[in-house]
Amino acid sequence: MAKQQALTSQTEDFSAWYNELVYKADLVDLGPVRGAFVIRPYGYALWEHVQRELDAMFKATGHENLSFPMLIPMSYFQREAKHVEGFSPELAVVTHAGGVPLEEPLAIRPTSETIIGELYAKWIQSYRDLPLLYNQWCNVVRWELRTRPFLRTTEFLWQEGHTAHADEAEARAEVRTMLDVYGTFAEEFGAVPVIRGEKTVGERFAGAEQTLTIEAMMRDGKALQTGTSHYLGTNFSKAFDITFNDRNNEQAYAHTTSWGFSTRFIGALIMAHGDDAGLVLPPRLAPHQVVIVPMGRSDDDEGRARVTAEVTRIATGLRAAGVRVKVDDRDGMSPGWKFNEWERKGVPLRVEIGPRDVDAGTALVKDRLEADKATVALPELLAHLVEGLEAFHHKLFERARAFREKHTREVFTYDELKEQVEVGFAIATHCGDPASEATIQAETKATVRCIPLEGIPVGESRCVHTGEPSPYAHKVVFAKAY
RNA sequence: CGGGGCGUAGCGCAGCCUGGUAGCGCACAUCGUUCGGGACGAUGGGGUCGGAGGUUCGAAUCCUCUCGCCCCGACCA
Numbered sequence: 361m362a363k364q365q366a367l368t369s370q371t372e373d374f375s376a377w378y379n380e381l382v383y384k385a386d387l388v389d390l391g392p393v394r395g396a397f398v399i400r401p402y403g404y405a406l407w408e409h410v411q412r413e414l415d416a417m418f419k420a421t422g423h424e425n426l427s428f429p430m431l432i433p434m435s436y437f438q439r440e441a442k443h444v445e446g447f448s449p450e451l452a453v454v455t456h457a458g459g460v461p462l463e464e465p466l467a468i469r470p471t472s473e474t475i476i477g478e479l480y481a482k483w484i485q486s487y488r489d490l491p492l493l494y495n496q497w498c499n500v501v502r503w504e505l506r507t508r509p510f511l512r513t514t515e516f517l518w519q520e521g522h523t524a525h526a527d528e529a530e531a532r533a534e535v536r537t538m539l540d541v542y543g544t545f546a547e548e549f550g551a552v553p554v555i556r557g558e559k560t561v562g563e564r565f566a567g568a569e570q571t572l573t574i575e576a577m578m579r580d581g582k583a584l585q586t587g588t589s590h591y592l593g594t595n596f597s598k599a600f601d602i603t604f605n606d607r608n609n610e611q612a613y614a615h616t617t618s619w620g621f622s623t624r625f626i627g628a629l630i631m632a633h634g635d636d637a638g639l640v641l642p643p644r645l646a647p648h649q650v651v652i653v654p655m656g657r658s659d660d661d662e663g664r665a666r667v668t669a670e671v672t673r674i675a676t677g678l679r680a681a682g683v684r685v686k687v688d689d690r691d692g693m694s695p696g697w698k699f700n701e702w703e704r705k706g707v708p709l710r711v712e713i714g715p716r717d718v719d720a721g722t723a724l725v726k727d728r729l730e731a732d733k734a735t736v737a738l739p740e741l742l743a744h745l746v747e748g749l750e751a752f753h754h755k756l757f758e759r760a761r762a763f764r765e766k767h768t769r770e771v772f773t774y775d776e777l778k779e780q781v782e783v784g785f786a787i788a789t790h791c792g793d794p795a796s797e798a799t800i801q802a803e804t805k806a807t808v809r810c811i812p813l814e815g816i817p818v819g820e821s822r823c824v825h826t827g828e829p830s831p832y833a834h835k836v837v838f839a840k841a842y
Numbered sequence: 843c844g845g846g847g848c849g850u851a852g853c854g855c856a857g858c859c860u861g862g863u864a865g866c867g868c869a870c871a872u873c874g875u876u877c878g879g880g881a882c883g884a885u886g887g888g889g890u891c892g893g894a895g896g897u898u899c900g901a902a903u904c905c906u907c908u909c910g911c912c913c914c915g916a917c918c919a
Contacts, residue, residue: 505917622919657877696879714878
């Protein structure tokens, strides 16, 4: 067995590092259609854990799941002016079916506000029917010009929540609640620290009154939006006639929201935590939290048997404790090969155990984030691993947070801003003028990622670009973004 | 759509300039030796050279036309 070609290092070419890793860690493969990627079992397992945890959080906040059709009549998109303007360029449309041209072409959903609006109009009659708190896990298609695995793909998996409320305050509270669910999830499960904030007018979802976002920093200093929550006002209610009789028996438009979280988050996990050896996965989402590599000569039947017995005992104990454990007893591969493979795949903890260890009553434990291996007595191994996983999560989160802080700087001049967005986030006062944002983007490639919900007060400071006063409460985050 | 590449074995590539009927590494299979950080040897299987025309006695190689993919830029979760 020879050396597999090493990954391009992050410092040499971050983009190449990412592109190689998604294949070499068995996360994705190319499909036959441009930009439509196959998510392989190791990558899909990550998504399944995302789904399981997020879904539980949705249920805990009162939401129910349902499923809407993937095909949407084209005319639905025309009904909300900004929505059609925003999505038309990336619609994939079915024009033929059953061997004949369709009377009305059908769009493959890029998001479901329109078709859901149509049905909500039917389901909602009275204030007693509200709020409607629904969510669906599904796939959507957006015809993107340039694609990258997980970050921007023609078809992607996500969940989209769609709620309807009797009044604005309740709808806005829902939008904020779901943003917090996303933020909590990203940090508590993904170990990815995020900034919660609001999008500027230009970055808003097509058809929304307000878009909230969570933004994370990748290890190249660029920003990635990993979840969004929108207050849609009565825009879609007016377009789809979602009305109800209120307590005074007067007809009113419902206030709707939508919020989404996609497989893009897997890209965030890769780029926020990965290193030159490969992935580093957060234990709470990792497909395998612990991998056990049995050592010893393959022709040493007696030694093997003792090791296998011990490995089985350890694995059984771990599983009983709720730990996802993988025993790598594949033949014909050297231990070194396996070590490299599991490191590339980002497994948090690895246990090495051979006849010598069994005799000594110990095992070696390797932590993906540490250079040295620890020798652990077998009776303490289970507790060591369980605690190790917990500690790993916090180390990973702290490391990502420290990285973000190191690459974030408050700037006071346009020159400083230009300099800072080359290495990370620039915090600055901005006047909110879309034209100014556009100029800054053209000149620096950086955009306002968000106006943080909590941050540095603007005070008397003036816009770093135009010198005008700022309409925002806080200084904004400028960064290059994926 | 603009700018760069590239299509030859499962993967990565050489061969093309200077035509002579396909090769290397990895992977795969068998056997032996190995076995605690990417093992080694021997043997073996596997390719209508992206597609279509053309030139030629003969085309992976030369000519024309096509199709596709990847990377970099403009749109986006």
